[in-house]
Amino acid sequence: MxxxxxxxxxxxxxxxxxxxxxxxxxxxxxxxxxxxxxxxxxxxxxxxxxxxxxxxxxxxxxxxxxxxxxxxxxxxxxxxxxxxxxxxxxxxxxxxxxxxxxxxxxxxxxxxxxxxxxxxxxxxxxxxFDKAKDERKKPEATLDLLGGRSAAHEERGAGKARRS
Known part of the structure; x- marks a missing residue:
């Protein structure tokens, strides 16, 4: 079923x-x-x-x-x-x-x-979503706009934390 x-x-x-x-x-x-x-x-x-x-x-x-x-x-x-x-x-x-x-x-x-x-x-x-018109080809910007975090954004944040 x-x-x-x-x-x-x-x-x-x-x-x-x-x-x-x-x-x-x-x-x-x-x-x-x-x-x-x-x-x-x-x-x-x-x-x-x-x-x-x-x-x-x-x-x-x-x-x-x-x-x-x-x-x-x-x-x-x-x-x-x-x-x-x-x-x-x-x-x-x-x-x-x-x-x-x-x-x-x-x-x-x-x-x-x-x-x-x-x-x-x-x-x-x-x-x-008006802001997304210029940024629509950038997945990171789109995810940030929608309130999500892109994997690249998270990796950069984790890299900064490790260096600290």
Whole structure:
């Protein structure tokens, strides 16, 4: 059995919710194109937004803990809750889907790549990548621009540290 790709497994099964999330993104980008002074605040909000995987794990672990605690208090039937939630998590890991996903999608919980899409679209609106036009043929400059460190940059830093 072949598992769906990470980026496609959530949006493929929930097209209506995905379209709604996409429309909301377009609305936000239109707003921030008109109000570029508010982009930094939105980027800060995105840093704390939970993606669907994190939301699913947090909810599942909460339900599993509650089920286990109630079972330990003598209500054995609640052990079934822990087993059921664990089965859903396994199903999600293998198939990329589980019963709570449609609800989370309808509530507007986004996949990580959807959050990152908004983040980079906002950075484009802010002009972060304008600097890359002159430097686009230099991988080191491109990685630095994106917040990563190039291997050459790291080696130079390590060489300086060894010489010190």
């Amino acid at each position: 072949e598992a769906p790709t990470t980026t496609g497994r959530i949006t493929q099964r929930h097209r209506h919710a995905t379209e709604q999330i996409r429309r909301e993104l377009e609305y936000r980008l239109t707003y921030f194109a008109e109000h570029p002074d508010r982009i930094d605040d939105r980027l800060a909000e995105l840093d704390s937004e939970w993606d669907i995987e994190r939301s699913l794990m947090a909810n599942a672990s909460t339900l599993a803990l509650v089920g286990t605690a109630l079972a330990l208090l003598g209500r054995r039937r609640y052990l079934l809750l822990s087993v059921l939630v664990s089965a859903f998590l396994l199903q999600h890991a293998v198939q990329g889907w589980c019963p709570p996903l449609p609800l989370l999608r309808r509530l507007g919980v986004r996949a990580q790549y959807e959050i990152e899409l908004e983040r980079y679209a906002l950075k484009v609106l802010r002009g972060d």
